Amino acid sequence: MRMSTYFLPTLKETPSEAQIVSHRLMLRAGMIRQTSAGIYAWLPLGWKVLQKVAQIVREEQDRAGAQELLMPTIQSAELWKQSGRYDAYGKEMLRITDRHDREMLFGPTNEEMITDIVKTFVKSYKDLPKNLYHIQWKFRDEVRPRFGVMRGREFLMKDNYSFDLDAEGARLSYRRMFLAYLRTFARMGIKAIPMRADTGPIGGDLSHEFIILAETGESQVFCDKKWLELDVLADNPDANGDLKDFFAKYTSVYAATEEMHDAANCPVPAEQLETARGIEVGHIFYFGTKYSAPMGAVVTGPDGQPVTVEMGSYGIGVSRVVAALIEASHDDAGIIWPDQVAPFKVALINLKADDEACRSTCDDLYAKLNAAGVEVIYDDRNERPGAKFADMDLIGIPWQLTVGPRGLKAGTVELKRRATGEKLELSLEEALAKVTA
Numbered sequence: 001m002r003m004s005t006y007f008l009p010t011l012k013e014t015p016s017e018a019q020i021v022s023h024r025l026m027l028r029a030g031m032i033r034q035t036s037a038g039i040y041a042w043l044p045l046g047w048k049v050l051q052k053v054a055q056i057v058r059e060e061q062d063r064a065g066a067q068e069l070l071m072p073t074i075q076s077a078e079l080w081k082q083s084g085r086y087d088a089y090g091k092e093m094l095r096i097t098d099r100h101d102r103e104m105l106f107g108p109t110n111e112e113m114i115t116d117i118v119k120t121f122v123k124s125y126k127d128l129p130k131n132l133y134h135i136q137w138k139f140r141d142e143v144r145p146r147f148g149v150m151r152g153r154e155f156l157m158k159d160n161y162s163f164d165l166d167a168e169g170a171r172l173s174y175r176r177m178f179l180a181y182l183r184t185f186a187r188m189g190i191k192a193i194p195m196r197a198d199t200g201p202i203g204g205d206l207s208h209e210f211i212i213l214a215e216t217g218e219s220q221v222f223c224d225k226k227w228l229e230l231d232v233l234a235d236n237p238d239a240n241g242d243l244k245d246f247f248a249k250y251t252s253v254y255a256a257t258e259e260m261h262d263a264a265n266c267p268v269p270a271e272q273l274e275t276a277r278g279i280e281v282g283h284i285f286y287f288g289t290k291y292s293a294p295m296g297a298v299v300t301g302p303d304g305q306p307v308t309v310e311m312g313s314y315g316i317g318v319s320r321v322v323a324a325l326i327e328a329s330h331d332d333a334g335i336i337w338p339d340q341v342a343p344f345k346v347a348l349i350n351l352k353a354d355d356e357a358c359r360s361t362c363d364d365l366y367a368k369l370n371a372a373g374v375e376v377i378y379d380d381r382n383e384r385p386g387a388k389f390a391d392m393d394l395i396g397i398p399w400q401l402t403v404g405p406r407g408l409k410a411g412t413v414e415l416k417r418r419a420t421g422e423k424l425e426l427s428l429e430e431a432l433a434k435v436t437a
């Protein structure tokens with residue numbers, strides 16, 4: 001992508017309405033634009049990151065055996081009356097009336113709709129288990145939307161729903177998702193800690209919130225310092241094997257939200273206890289027959305008798321994760337994207353756009369990087385070097401490859417690692433090899 005043509009409206013000034021760093025940086029980096037309170041347009045740079053995050057979520061869902069579908073954002077009130085949640089959900093639900101005076105709503109979540117779909121087609125125990133997910137926009141009319149996409153009214157969620165014949169099967173589905181969530185966040189380069197949680201309006205008896213530690217988090221959390229050393233990708237448990245031991249290991253290390261934490265009876269000694277703020281990026285629930293019973297999701301069991309299916313639901317705030325990643329990884333100059341979710345891998349900076357040697361070298365590097373499948377943003381504008389460096393630091397591209405007239409005479413370019421600030425003088429070939437590796 002050439003910066004001269006890219007739609008990247010970066011801001012020099014810090015927007016006054018933004019109270020937390022991720023919101024400020026997303027506005028300054030030209031990632032989002034608020035269109036109404038708590039509702040955002042995702043501009044090209046932001047959209048790219050959002051898709052990268054969604055793709056990691058998708059790959060880990062697929063690996064865990066969940067299947068992707070897509071349900072609509074607009075739902076009929078009828079389904080919610082069947083489950084009994086239509087009145088209970090209150091003002092957070094955006095209710096809509098269509099031209100025929102039918103009651104509709106913009107979905108805040110999809111338990112009812114998926115239960116209705118599954119019960120229509122799944123009639124026998126032989127059709128179970130099933131685990132279905134989608135990545136779709138939700139609407140919750142939050143009283144206080146704030147902190148940008150962190151607590152929006154419209155937001156992107158991955159939500160999935162498991163259907164099992166019995167409680168044992170449902171607990172296995174829950175453990176599979178527990179593992180998938182740990183893997184998902186680890187792959188994004190962040191540590192999300194599962195904490196026993198309240199089930200709230202979703203309901204059920206077993207639930208974990210996945211929390212990223214960050215100063216600006218909305219929740220107060222407590223965890224054993226051992227958590228900071230656990231490495232799920234190194235543990236590498238098999239999603240299809242027996243997950244009991246893994247689940248036992250990862251739930252035995254203490255971690256709790258404020259609502260669940262009891263200081264007087266905390267099993268962790270004070271010097272071993274981390275007290276921090278946290279951001280909830282995911283939430284999983286096992287709730288048995290809370291929806292399947294009232295909505296009649298029943299299959300014929302092995303003995304010919306009807307069985308009400310056991311369900312769980314599992315959510316990741318995909319758009320919130322983008323903000324949480326920035327809270328976890330930034331400095332005074334801007335965002336520092338982990339490689340796995342960076343919108344571009346390489347920032348190619350031409351220090352002197354009107355210099356023929358610089359221009360042709362950069363054009364050539366740009367073509368080679370594109371040909372090698374490396375995502376590159378190329379600053380080919382006629383701007384001051386200082387402004388170019390500031391923009392690239394702000395938007396947080398992992399590698400900055402700078403080409404200037406002085407270096408070129410010596411046959412070198414400069415390669416800077418955004419995260420560490422480390423700079424290397426390399427030949428063109430060495431620099432190319434390093435960023436395409």
Ligand code: 5CA
Nearest residue numbers: 109151152155159280281282283314315317320
């Ligand atoms: N049906 C269940 C699981 S699929 C559910 O809706 N769970 S939830 O209410 O906990 O939401 C799942 C995740 O969505 C949360 O963990 C959070 O990361 C994200 N989320 C919830 N509300 C918002 C919001 N207003 N703005 C941004 N993300 C949100």
